[in-house]
Amino acid sequence: MLDLRLYMLQRLSALVMAPLVLGHLALMVYAVQGGISAGEILARTQGSLGWALYYGLFLVAAAIHAAIGLRVILAETLALRSRAFLDLFTLAVGAVFLILGLRALHAVTLA
Amino acid sequence: MLDGPQTLSVSIWRGTGTTGAFQSFEVPRQGSQTVLDVVSWIQQNLDPTLTYRYACRVGMCGSCAMMVNGVPRWTCRTHVNKVDQGGALTIGPLRNLPVIKDLAADMDPFFEKWVKAEGLFHPARTRHEEVARVDPASEARRTADRAIECINCSVCYAACDTVAGNPDYLGPAALNRAWSVVNDERDAGRAEVLAAVSVSGGCHNCHSQGSCTRHCPNELSPLDSIAGLKRETARSFWRKGR
Numbered sequence: 001m002l003d004l005r006l007y008m009l010q011r012l013s014a015l016v017m018a019p020l021v022l023g024h025l026a027l028m029v030y031a032v033q034g035g036i037s038a039g040e041i042l043a044r045t046q047g048s049l050g051w052a053l054y055y056g057l058f059l060v061a062a063a064i065h066a067a068i069g070l071r072v073i074l075a076e077t078l079a080l081r082s083r084a085f086l087d088l089f090t091l092a093v094g095a096v097f098l099i100l101g102l103r104a105l106h107a108v109t110l111a
Numbered sequence: 112m113l114d115g116p117q118t119l120s121v122s123i124w125r126g127t128g129t130t131g132a133f134q135s136f137e138v139p140r141q142g143s144q145t146v147l148d149v150v151s152w153i154q155q156n157l158d159p160t161l162t163y164r165y166a167c168r169v170g171m172c173g174s175c176a177m178m179v180n181g182v183p184r185w186t187c188r189t190h191v192n193k194v195d196q197g198g199a200l201t202i203g204p205l206r207n208l209p210v211i212k213d214l215a216a217d218m219d220p221f222f223e224k225w226v227k228a229e230g231l232f233h234p235a236r237t238r239h240e241e242v243a244r245v246d247p248a249s250e251a252r253r254t255a256d257r258a259i260e261c262i263n264c265s266v267c268y269a270a271c272d273t274v275a276g277n278p279d280y281l282g283p284a285a286l287n288r289a290w291s292v293v294n295d296e297r298d299a300g301r302a303e304v305l306a307a308v309s310v311s312g313g314c315h316n317c318h319s320q321g322s323c324t325r326h327c328p329n330e331l332s333p334l335d336s337i338a339g340l341k342r343e344t345a346r347s348f349w350r351k352g353r
Contacts, residue, residue, distance in 0.1 A: 001277060004344050007315035011345075072316075076276030083311060 001075040001086055006068050013065040020058045045108045052109035059101035067094035113140050116198035119191065121149055123161065124203040127212045133201065146179050146186035146194065150202060150214065163214035170328065173262035176269065177214050178203040183269035185328040206269040221265050224281045229307035230288030233300025243297040255294035258287050258336050260329045267323035267333050279312030283323035283333030286314050290336035293343060305344050314340040
């Protein structure tokens, strides 16, 4: 159920995410010093094109990676063989993650 | 005198197709007794209708593999005293394959996948040309060497959890064979092999759990072969976009 294209997409999205995850963790450790508040986070992110691009790239990679990963889990757990159904599932999951992510990103950076 | 119980309690799968049940037999223990000896003793002394498969008895033909206490093994080279659990043996047909009868699994899906994986030689020369010279010390030849001793026993295929969850997955043996063809300098079908292992049931479905390598009776490493195929197909993806 994974062909070369999906395999490469999942590997490449992982490659993109790895440094972004480390950056995100480092930021969390930094931001939590002396307590954390919504206002403090928004003060950093709102109006920042840099953070919008950082988390924008992160969520695109995560949506691709998670959709393909869930496709594999679903196919192997339920022994599903229908390529058409799995393709639809992958696209739908990716689209939902992307839409939810973009909405949240828009709210904390550009809104 | 043998240590431990003098009799083996043997449970053997009996049935055709998808139906069946385990049947119990008592078999006398003997020195250096193999699991295949046990099955043969039952067939010769207790129940001539027991169906199983073997040929060479020396670990070359790859036809006697069965599940022994839940683990796929070549039964002709598996000594009872290495695998019995307090004198108990449970013997069943190979996992991940349809059952024909009793201990004889249907090997068709296994071999059909060898063909699907293009695990066959694609000649570049005719018989009228000189024989190709392959340097035994070359890297490609040494890589191929590590994969060519496969006896087609299907132990790796029975051990593979990815095959269990994904019936279209080509499986470790077919992919291992494809990797030895990719490394054969004489082979003219390298691109075809890489394309064949890149389809929806191809090498990219492997989760690298390594059961194939752990259980291979000839101590090959299909896991390494599949990793090699993933590397080569990824390289060809960047070069050709597929």
